[in-house]
Amino acid sequence: MTDAGRRVFLDLEGNGNGTVFVVVAAPTGIVYEVQGGGYGCVPYEQEGYLLPVPGRALDEELKEIFVGELKRSGSRGPTWSPELLDRLRSAVALHVYGSANRDDVWPTPLVLDESRLAEADEAWVPVLTPDGPGVLTWENSD
Numbered sequence: 001m002t003d004a005g006r007r008v009f010l011d012l013e014g015n016g017n018g019t020v021f022v023v024v025a026a027p028t029g030i031v032y033e034v035q036g037g038g039y040g041c042v043p044y045e046q047e048g049y050l051l052p053v054p055g056r057a058l059d060e061e062l063k064e065i066f067v068g069e070l071k072r073s074g075s076r077g078p079t080w081s082p083e084l085l086d087r088l089r090s091a092v093a094l095h096v097y098g099s100a101n102r103d104d105v106w107p108t109p110l111v112l113d114e115s116r117l118a119e120a121d122e123a124w125v126p127v128l129t130p131d132g133p134g135v136l137t138w139e140n141s142d
Contacts, residue, residue: 020058036122037121113128
């Protein structure tokens with residue numbers, strides 16, 4: 001990030017309606033920060049641009065995985081069972097419009113970026129967007 005860059009803290013606490021966001025990695029000079037990792041309250045950041053994902057309660061399955069299955073401790077370190085990994089793949093497959101390809105007239109589903117699965121944590125999951133790599137974020141359960 002350059003000296004002229006900006007930092008934006010996405011305070012999703014008390015969001016309540018299940019809104020989720022994608023930060024698409026790009027050299028924008030804007031770094032988005034979030035708190036993730038369940039009780040670990042881990043600070044995460046990504047330079048890029050923000051894509052809101054319209055809809056309500058889009059974080060329900062993500063919360064079931066990270067709060068229910070992983071007991072609010074985040075996910076760093078566990079072995080993902082095939083069943084839980086399938087659930088995570090499905091939970092992140094939210095439809096977004098890409099911003100770089102003006103020919104896209106239909107929303108494209110996000111894809112879990114399994115090459116970065118080790119980075120996955122509550123409220124911070126690496127995804128592939130129509131515009132390249134990014135992270136899916138939502139309200140942390142701490």
